[in-house]
Amino acid sequence: SQTIHQWPATLVQPVGSPLSLECTVEGTSNPNLYWYRQAAGRGLQLLFYSVGIGQISSEVPQNLSASRPQDRQFILSSKKLLLSDSGFYLCACAALSSYEQYFGPGTRLTVT
Amino acid sequence: TQLLEQSPQFLSIQEGENLTVYCNSSSVFSSLQWYRQEPGEGPVLLVTVVTGGEVKKLKRLTFQFGDARKDSSLHITAAQPGDTGLYLCARSGYALNFGKGTSLLVTP
Known part of the structure; x- marks a missing residue:
């Protein structure tokens, strides 16, 4: 079964600073990878998804970007953080052709 | 984006009680999943339902998919x-x- 690692677990950053969150996956090859954001413990908002190396689809226009430099590595970045970027960021993976997603432990980001 | 409505938003009950939560949409689901998320952690997949009228049980949890595949419940x-x-x-x-x-809170 797959294991998803995310780091850091928590992060406090000032407005205008850059961001890099990393997600790595073990136990599966060629997964679909996803970044979600969750505000105030409620529903998840899909930010990006990737079906392969270098292939990124964005769901929400914003100052965030994503990259997939390796098959099982997914990175979420920002050049300048906004207060509204605060939230709980979750990485998820799904096997090719499967709808069942498995989530990492998340990163709690607070922008001050 | 097609909306999923979940109800109730909050539920606080005492240990030993039964409860049902609902998930509804105006359009048909190809399949639907239920997850549980504990504070500060990622969601964990509980079940996937695919067939209209399907009932799945996971210990004390019973999941039902509506006949028309537009709604689901968790008991x-x-x-x-x-x-x-x-x-x-x-x-x-x-x-x-x-x-x-x-959001479910079960108190002893």
């Missing part, structure tokens, strides 16, 4: 404090479309 029998968490339903697709969840 918990004899709730325990360990059932506390946020219950999310999600429509399957190239990516999951989540409802806002039902």
Whole structure:
């Protein structure tokens, strides 16, 4: 079964600073990878998804970007953080052709 | 984005009580998933339902998919404090479309 690692677990950053969150996956090859954001413990908002190396689809226009430099590595970045970027960021993976997603432990980001 | 409505938003009950939470949409699901999320952690997949009218059981949890595949319910029998968490339903697709969840608190 797959294991998803995310780091850091928590992060406090000032407005205008850059961001890099990393997600790595073990136990599966060629997964679909996803970044979600969750505000105030409620529903998840899909930010990006990737079906392969270098292939990124964005769901929400914003100052965030994503990259997939390796098959099982997914990175979420920002050049300048906004207060509204605060939230709980979750990485998820799904096997090719499967709808069942498995989530990492998340990163709690607070922008001050 | 097609909306998923979950109800109730919040539910606080005592240990031993039964409860049902709901997930509804105006359009048909190809399949639907239920997740449970504990504070500070990622959601954990509980079940996937695919066929209209399908019923699946996971210990004290019973999941039902509506005949028309537009709604689903989760029933918990004899709730325990360990059932506390946020219950999310999600429509399957190239990516999951989540409802806002039902936040359940079970007190001893």
